[in-house]
Amino acid sequence: MLGTGVFAVWGPAAAAAGPWLLVAVGLAAVVAACNAGSTSDLAVAHPESGGGYVYGRERLAPGAGRLAGVAFLAGKTSSAAAAAGVFGSYVLPSQPVVAAVVVILVVTGLNTAGVRWTATSAYALVGGTLAVLALVVVSGLLGAGDDTAVVAAVPTEEMPEPVAGGPLGAFTAAGLLFFAFAGYARIATLGEEVRDPSRTLRRAIEVALAIALVTYLLVGISLIVGLGIDRLATETTPLVTLVDTGPSPSLGVLVRVGAAVAAGSALLSVLVGVSRTGLAMARRDELPAALAVIGRRGTPWRADLAGGAVAAVIAVLAGPAAAIALSACSVLVYYAVINLAALRLRPDERRWPMWTSWTGFVLCLALAALLPVLQVLMTVVVLAIGWMLVTVLGGERSR
Numbered sequence: 001m002l003g004t005g006v007f008a009v010w011g012p013a014a015a016a017a018g019p020w021l022l023v024a025v026g027l028a029a030v031v032a033a034c035n036a037g038s039t040s041d042l043a044v045a046h047p048e049s050g051g052g053y054v055y056g057r058e059r060l061a062p063g064a065g066r067l068a069g070v071a072f073l074a075g076k077t078s079s080a081a082a083a084a085g086v087f088g089s090y091v092l093p094s095q096p097v098v099a100a101v102v103v104i105l106v107v108t109g110l111n112t113a114g115v116r117w118t119a120t121s122a123y124a125l126v127g128g129t130l131a132v133l134a135l136v137v138v139s140g141l142l143g144a145g146d147d148t149a150v151v152a153a154v155p156t157e158e159m160p161e162p163v164a165g166g167p168l169g170a171f172t173a174a175g176l177l178f179f180a181f182a183g184y185a186r187i188a189t190l191g192e193e194v195r196d197p198s199r200t201l202r203r204a205i206e207v208a209l210a211i212a213l214v215t216y217l218l219v220g221i222s223l224i225v226g227l228g229i230d231r232l233a234t235e236t237t238p239l240v241t242l243v244d245t246g247p248s249p250s251l252g253v254l255v256r257v258g259a260a261v262a263a264g265s266a267l268l269s270v271l272v273g274v275s276r277t278g279l280a281m282a283r284r285d286e287l288p289a290a291l292a293v294i295g296r297r298g299t300p301w302r303a304d305l306a307g308g309a310v311a312a313v314i315a316v317l318a319g320p321a322a323a324i325a326l327s328a329c330s331v332l333v334y335y336a337v338i339n340l341a342a343l344r345l346r347p348d349e350r351r352w353p354m355w356t357s358w359t360g361f362v363l364c365l366a367l368a369a370l371l372p373v374l375q376v377l378m379t380v381v382v383l384a385i386g387w388m389l390v391t392v393l394g395g396e397r398s399r
Helices: 004-008 010-045 052-059 062-091 096-112 119-143 166-181 184-188 197-227 238-244 249-283 301-317 320-342 354-369 373-398
Strands: none
Touching: 004 062, 004 166, 004 197, 004 249, 004 320, 010 052, 010 166, 010 197, 010 238, 010 320, 010 354, 052 062, 052 249, 052 320, 062 096, 062 249, 062 301, 062 320, 062 373, 096 249, 096 301, 119 197, 119 238, 119 249, 166 197, 166 320, 166 354, 197 238, 238 249, 249 301, 301 320, 320 354, 320 373, 354 373
16 A cells, blocks of 8 residues: 555545545545445455455346456556556656566566565555655654745645646545555455454454555655645656655655565566456356466466566556556455455354444445546446456356
């Protein structure tokens, strides 16, 4: 979760929300919290690989599971493309697409070889990313000078017309910012690989969400204070820009390194989730059976290769901002299915109240509908075609 989004989503979100940016962060967090409750309860009830695809099939209908599976695959391959794009933008700004494709190939190779973050390396990674983000926060809060356009975090009558703004703009920005919160979906897809899932999955999801919310609020405030809304809305690498305009511009290289490591690790995690959902669907004959093949290293290497190939194509055809919007729309549809599935849980299976699932369902659909029109239409087309393909394939296999 402390990967692609925190380094890339602020510019598009600020352009949509204007001075309502922090309101959008809070709204995205509310949606994420509701979705986290439904996801954690379902993950405990169904501790197997597949996430929302399994929950939709088991609790609703096979068609709902297919929709969730297709939405997850579309959303996370787009998310992988966005992560690679962020990597390229921060590491090799002159040739970001080339760098994006290269990092996808490298990470796909690591996944097929069974490379994983150990607990120790994961702690080091999170600690390093938080240290970089702390540097950004300090630079933003202490480095703002007279030449910086300081804009309030909430609208006022005296403030000039923002880039965008208003309640609808806040909802659009919240949909984009939800992209940064959505990493806990990958936890649920690994249900078969976790010891004591009833304890571990719930704690992992809830703690990760809390840490991410506090971090994003601090980073958002520092960017607003340090750059101003109007300038923030135009930046593709806002965290580097903020540090470069602060008291120690040379520290920008540390932010670039932190962005590269965070985006690379997010890419590794996203592609694992994609291949595991593909594995679950292939096991149920709704994707080609070849994707269910497990290699000698215990990994679904063909599903890993397929996910990496699709992510590379999206990275070439779409920039990070478009990939983020496409991913956010697809993942919001995915969580709408999850919230509906959670409503079918028995009272003894629920830890979160039922109203959170209803709230999550309604807000997921609202945020998805208010994203940029082109990405919404692309998502509808992709999900419709994908759903029909897996339905036809599943029907032929069952006959």
